[in-house]
Amino acid sequence: MDAEAEALGGAGGEDRPGLVRVEDAGLDEDDDPADGESRLTLDLSVSGAIATGTWKERTAPTGYYRGAVYHGTIQLVVSPHAHGMNGRWLGFGKNFIVNSGDWHLDWREA
Secondary structure: OOOEEEEEEOOOOOOOOOEEEEEOOEEEEEOOOOOOOOEEEEEEEEEOOEEEEEEEEEOOOOOOOOOOEEEEEEEEEEOOOOOEEEEEEEEEOOOOOEEEEEEEEEEEOO
16 A cells, blocks of 8 residues: 655654655654754654654754653544544653643645
8 A cells, every 4th residue: 555644743842844755554754854953753653543653853853842852652543434543642741741642644645
């Protein structure tokens, strides 16, 4: 199955697009940033209508977070027509407080 999805959301709270590649029963996301920008990676396993996994963000070296690396968990529910996923992420922030937020993926053809 070849497909891509646009990822919106993120640990920093801002909406940021990315591409998700579907590989067998799992998903691998890489936002392909330009030099000096943040880099986000998702590693998801899909079982039925549930996608569960981890995320990791290496922030921009010159930005507010100064190249810090954050990581956490994510769980998403696949929409009934498989056109997207909605869910939540969980992870620690700059002040080592556990945060959470919404994450949304929209499917688009590759």
